[in-house]
Amino acid sequence: MEVEPSRILIVAPSWIGDTVAAQPLLMRLRKHYPDARIDVLAPPWVAAVLHAMPEINGNVIDNPFAHGELRLVDRWALARKLKANGYDAAYVLPNSLKSALIPFFARIPHRVGFIGESRYGLINVRHTLDKIALPLQVERYAVLAEAPGQPLPRPLPNPALQIDAVSIPATLANLGLSVSPPPVIFCPGAEFGVAKRWPAQHFAELAQKLAAQGTPVWLLGSKKDGVVGEEIARLSKGAARNLCGLTNLEQAVQLLSLARHVVTNDSGLMHVAAALGRPLTALFGSSSPEYTPPLSDKAQTIWLKLECSPCFQRECPLGHLNCLRGITAERVAHTVT
Numbered sequence: 001m002e003v004e005p006s007r008i009l010i011v012a013p014s015w016i017g018d019t020v021a022a023q024p025l026l027m028r029l030r031k032h033y034p035d036a037r038i039d040v041l042a043p044p045w046v047a048a049v050l051h052a053m054p055e056i057n058g059n060v061i062d063n064p065f066a067h068g069e070l071r072l073v074d075r076w077a078l079a080r081k082l083k084a085n086g087y088d089a090a091y092v093l094p095n096s097l098k099s100a101l102i103p104f105f106a107r108i109p110h111r112v113g114f115i116g117e118s119r120y121g122l123i124n125v126r127h128t129l130d131k132i133a134l135p136l137q138v139e140r141y142a143v144l145a146e147a148p149g150q151p152l153p154r155p156l157p158n159p160a161l162q163i164d165a166v167s168i169p170a171t172l173a174n175l176g177l178s179v180s181p182p183p184v185i186f187c188p189g190a191e192f193g194v195a196k197r198w199p200a201q202h203f204a205e206l207a208q209k210l211a212a213q214g215t216p217v218w219l220l221g222s223k224k225d226g227v228v229g230e231e232i233a234r235l236s237k238g239a240a241r242n243l244c245g246l247t248n249l250e251q252a253v254q255l256l257s258l259a260r261h262v263v264t265n266d267s268g269l270m271h272v273a274a275a276l277g278r279p280l281t282a283l284f285g286s287s288s289p290e291y292t293p294p295l296s297d298k299a300q301t302i303w304l305k306l307e308c309s310p311c312f313q314r315e316c317p318l319g320h321l322n323c324l325r326g327i328t329a330e331r332v333a334h335t336v337t
Helices: 016-021 023-032 044-051 072-083 098-105 137-145 165-175 200-212 223-235 249-256 268-275 329-333
Strands: 007-011 037-042 060-062 089-092 110-114 125-127 184-187 217-219 240-242 261-265 280-284 299-303
Touching: 007 023, 007 098, 016 023, 016 044, 016 137, 016 268, 023 037, 023 137, 037 044, 044 060, 044 249, 072 098, 089 098, 098 110, 110 137, 165 249, 184 200, 184 268, 200 217, 200 223, 200 240, 200 329, 217 223, 223 240, 249 268, 261 268, 268 280
Parallel strands: 007 037, 007 089, 037 060, 089 110, 110 125, 184 217, 184 261, 217 240, 261 280, 280 299
Antiparallel strands: none
16 A cells, blocks of 8 residues: 555454454554554444454444445445544455445545455455465455555464453353353354254264263353254253353353363354364364364364365255264364363
């Protein structure tokens, strides 16, 4: 960029995992522009993750637009408010046309992002995505910190969330939890779809194995994961405690920071646990650890890599889900430290 920006706006992704993967970009920007103020425009459901990123020294601004909503007049109104902040540069991480409208309407001079969805007039610092050179999602975000056409400096730092531990005792007390002994936490949900979810019976079997060793097992997830959480708790005969839907994201992050080990599907909480530096085992089925792996030296992945996977479908198109059913509780138990 020709002029060093003093105030930067990041247009964040809508998924928790993608938001975590954006942190190395923020690290690069902080290195390039140490005195710049960085604000983030983000959906409210990812805000707790952004608040745990020390690179953000400005505001996390509520992005009220749901996926697929245009609401052109409302976008224009929000852009007019943001224009008063005097941003020099905007980094647009989602590849949609809609995500680039607000920086354009706000007349931010440098609008950085990948070419896509006919965004030529909206993005004026244009990167062309080379999927072979940049196979990982985290790399595709981080390269936006460089000039178009410049290679990505490697190795990239891993995401590293920092939480405020002061409120953890209150969270534990409100939920009636103890961390003596430290728990193993299961994250049985996956917002994308059931083809990314290890079967409830397998989670239950693993919970029983751990409970027999005196290890408490907690289930974490959103309200949408409450049903599968209850199923796991029932099938495990009470070996797993279902906390799905009982915490907000900030509290879930706090609890994950206390885990002895995390067992998780390919999900947003997988990326959070990795960024907290917790030992974890990540189970992949329809998706691929070659694209969105947990970014941590303490993470292990199990992926059967069947002929039919990764299919990247929300539901198994063949109806058998062998890519996940074939991962046994016994195999996962051997990875839990």
